Amino acid sequence: MLLQEILEARYDLETCEEGQKAGALSRLNALLDDAIEGKPYSREQLVEALGDRFREFRKAKRREESRRQH
């Protein structure tokens, strides 16, 4: 599912090692481009519109990781 893939890719960009940032950004941007293809929106607008969902997604991921560490 595209929405889930975008959230995963966005999280990956934020959390990956610095040497992997360029690849992570390319993957995210490719998914964003797929989503907005033929639609009158920009990548940035889609990212902004997904802000609340991404925060929830990130919170769940971080809590899961935090639980695993303890």
Add this chain to the structure above:
Amino acid sequence: MPTATEKFIPGEFDFAVDERDWGAVQMLLAEIEHDLSERRRALLHRLAVWQVAVSVLRRAETRLMVLREPSRRDLDYHRAILSYLLGVGRLLLLELKKHAKIDPSAIGVSFEDVSAIVDDLAYSERERYGDMKQEFRDRLLEDVFGG
């Protein structure tokens, strides 16, 4: 003491150089090279410090804004620091573009990675502090994902 006019009479100025002149030129070149090298080092140092600051921001975000609900104070600081680091990152990118000889891989990161870190910060700023109207957001998400 000869004046400048007396020193440079047209037709009498002699471009011939002896070894002492070359020595002076070489010293000047060494000085310029040293200066450029210092500037390269300074830019790479600023880049490295900026990278550390970004990772500290991300850690603080997780602790203060993801694993718990952020306070108004948290949001105010986060917004200001995020915006500051984004601006510094954009300036560093401009400087890196200007000085082709400066290779950020010397500190373990490519130019493309630096650029991606800047884009990541810009996305974070839009996600958290963008001013999109709820109505437009709902319509966009409906158009793109069908609800």
